[in-house]
Amino acid sequence: MTSSTPRRTVLAAALAAAAGTAAATTAPAAAADAAAPAADAGRRGHAPPAGLVDNRFWSTFTDWRCGAVAGTRAVPGLRPGLVLATPLGRIDHTDPHTGRTSPWEYATWTSPVHTPTVPATEAIASWNAHTPPGTWLQVELSGTYTDGTATPWYVLGRWASGDDDIRRTSVDDQTDGKSTVWTDTFAIDDAASGLRLLSYRLRLTLYRAPGSGLTPVVWRIGAMASDIPDRFTVPDSPPGPARELAVPRYSQNTHVGQYPEYDNGGEAWCSPTSSQMIVEYWGRRPSAEDLAWVNPSFADPQVCHAARFTYDHQYQGCGNWPFNAAYAAGYPGMNAVVTRLHSLAELETLVRAGIPVITSQSFRKEELTGAGYGTSGHLMTVIGFTPDGDVIANDPASPTNDAVRRVYLRHEWGNIWLRTKRYNASGKVVSGTGGVCYLYWPDRPSPVQRRALADLGVV
Structure with a gap:
């Protein structure tokens, strides 16, 4: 984009200011917290050059089975995925962009705790999924800081393949005074303080119209966590083959x-x-x-x-x-x-x-x-x-x-x-x-x- 006030400009200004006071939105399936998954012992998916960027993505049948399931199920195949199997319950969700309130059944999957190779100042999630009409999903992140305290569950996106059931949306006004979500980016508010995100979990909540038997299918979920030092210039590297x-x-x-x-x-x-x-x-x-x-x-x-x-x-x-x-x-x-x-x-x-x-x-x-x-x-x-x-x-x-x-x-x-x-x-x-x-x-x-x-x- 070439607009005058894109997200990164807003993020830079916000990180220079004091954090706001709005609380993060939490998912309806609090039961998933009670069954917090074990640490991500396999350490699969790290970028080999440690120190700046860490990638961790869950996409295999084993990955899906290693998470904490609450009404979801791993599906094998050439492209293993996660589906909604047995709903945990029902909620009424009001879409802030349409004002429409609708009932939805839901179930969750929560990743193992992942400790990045680099304690992070930022994290950005990604997911690969399909939500047929009558379904949608939510992605959240919760983590532990290097001072031993925990973040809330932050919403990183409410998403659907189409735009008839919900309006695809980020969620504003999420902060705990130590970190903030800026559209799609989790960021430590004051990186100069030395505070970092030490570990994190991701939570998927899958939704469907009650009694429909429909399900989203998710093939990949993960995040990039990073701690890029402040730098105005970056040394050039020798060119490779054209x-x-x-x-x-x-x-x-x-x-x-x-x-x-x-x-x-x-x-x-x-x-x-x-x-x-x-x-x-x-x-x-x-x-x-x-x-x-x-x-x-x-x-x-x-x-x-x-x-x-x-x-x-x-x-x-x-x-x-x-x-x-x-x-x-x-x-x-x-x-x-x-x-x-x-x-x-x-x-x-x-x-x-x-x-x-x-x-x-x-x-x-x-x-x-x-x-x-x-x-x-x-x-x-x-x-x-x-x-x-x-x-x-x-x-x-x-x-x-x-x-x-x-x-x-x-x-x-x-x-x-x-x-x-x-x-x-x-x-x-x-x-x-x-x-x-x-x-x-x-x-x-x-x-x-x-x-x-x-x-x-x-x-």
Whole structure:
């Protein structure tokens, strides 16, 4: 996105201020707390370079069976998953965005306690799931601080594949005075104090219409936990071999003014536009039936589709990171996570393996030669590297689809992506994303692709 006040700008300002006083929302299934699962002894899924980023994702049949189940059941198969088997009870849920109150049956799954290799200042969850009409799900995180105290159960998303039953949403005003959830990101309020998130659990609550027998199915749930040091500059790394991937090109700016109910197209649609590019790179796309709702006069209706089905009704935008990953993973045989990379070298390894990467960055116009704009938060798709090591990106902030392919100087691009602090146009210190990215890949990656993903701890 290239809007003036995206999530990361709000997060930076908020972390500099005192924490608020609103309490976190808790799940209805308090019974899951009584059966807290054991520690995650297998330690599967860690990124090997310890010290900055830790990834842990549950996706195998064994993973699902190792969690604490309360009305849910693990389902084996080529793509093992979790389903709602026997409801624990019923609640009435009022959707804050529609005002509609409806009854729902529910059941839960709670992960084992996971202790990251790095005590964390931030954590971002991701999930891959499908919720047929009449169902939805909620994702929560609870953890222990390094001072021995516990967080509340924080809601990291209320999500559905469609938008008829509930409105897909993050939850504001969640804090305990030590940490806060900012849209999709758990963050320690005062990282300089030394306080960190030492361990955490994730909880899934699956909902369905009473008596329907329906169920969501969840194939993957997990989180990236990190402690990226404050840094205004990041040293360059030597370039690797050149490669460029044939990724479709879509401009967000050809959609200016389209669908105000999904944030009006244009600069607000960089995230879903990038997501759609990679979904199609992997050979998936919405059907003609899926796109029947789009105005037939609009070009590239699939971008409108991606915007609608990544839209966060609380954030009022399409830039919710896990919602984009969940959208991509909704296509047959697709997986998706939100994580951080340590370096351009890791990014090059993925691209050489045939995996394009969606990256999040912010910069002033003069900091990225050839961009022609500045942004306080924007997503683009890295599709390759030149023989000199410069970055080839499909940048959706381009006037036309043909203009989307850009080449950016390696040292400039790497710095604006990997830094955590920067000066904005007014000279004020604001945040950078510290290497945040989306990774999308198919169920059956090549051996080289699997190794590249395994080295990051996401498979």
